[in-house]
Amino acid sequence: MSTLLITGATSGLGEALTKEAIENGHTVIACGRNADKLSNLNSLTNVSTLQFDATNEEETLAALKNVEFDIAVINAGTCEYLDIDDIDPSLFKRVFDINFFGAINTVAGLAPSFTPGMKLVFVDSMARLLPFTKSQAYGASKAALHYACKSFEVDLANKGITVQSISPGFVETPLTEKNEFDMPMAISAQKAAKYMLKGIMSDHSSVYFPRRFGIIMRLLNILPESFQSYICKKMIGEESKGSTNKSKESNDKDAV
Helix, strand or coil, X not given: CCEEEECCCCCHHHHHHHHXXXXXXXXXXXXXXXXXXXXXXXXXXXXXXXXCXXXXXXXHHHHCCCCCCCEEEECCXXXXXXXXXXXXXXXXXXXXXXXXXXXXXXXXXXXXXXXXXXXXXXXXXXXXXXXXXXXXXXXXHHHXXXXXXXXXXXXXXXXXXXXXXXXXXXXXXXXXXXXXCCCCCCEEHHHHHHHHHHHHCCCCCEEEXXXXXXXXXXXXXXXXHHHHHHHHHHHHXXXXXXXXXXXXXXXXXXXX
């Protein structure tokens, strides 16, 4: 069995993956900021914890120094939706600080411990595949993360390090429960964790789940950009029929 280091382990998908992994006989190093949640996880069998804020480079490097692991799941993230009538650059910075730079800080902290046979797993999102409304910061951060992941895959291959991207669809977590729009084919965090662990243990360099939603999103992604924009504009119209959409944000950096 493997030792999984999981960032963002104190909430949502990260917490569910931690529990799914230990139920399947793996050992987990659960990482996050929330001391109370980490204490609860630390009481579980085969779980140890590390408390740090991935947006803080020095703190992250210190926390991950000499850590021993087989698979690192870089999962910590957040989402904030843009108010197009009040464009706030600081919103973009907050989202990128954890979704992108937090991931890079984590890789930098783990790098001194790299040995052949290890695996890095980057959790991005299928939101990067289409220009969804209000998702300028979130989608862009996840697109940047995916690109970095695939570039790391190229450059770490000669060191014997496997790199994998995981792209979830809609998952029911404390982060997404604040959404005021329909989430097609949404699945529970527990079901997502099962898909995720199965994907992590596979040889696939890219994993999408739920599978049917992943197929639909990737098919839409290969359409001309003008058609992608048309689809997303139509979605805005459909949303406005059902409810008034307001800008929503979450600062829970331990969620996906």
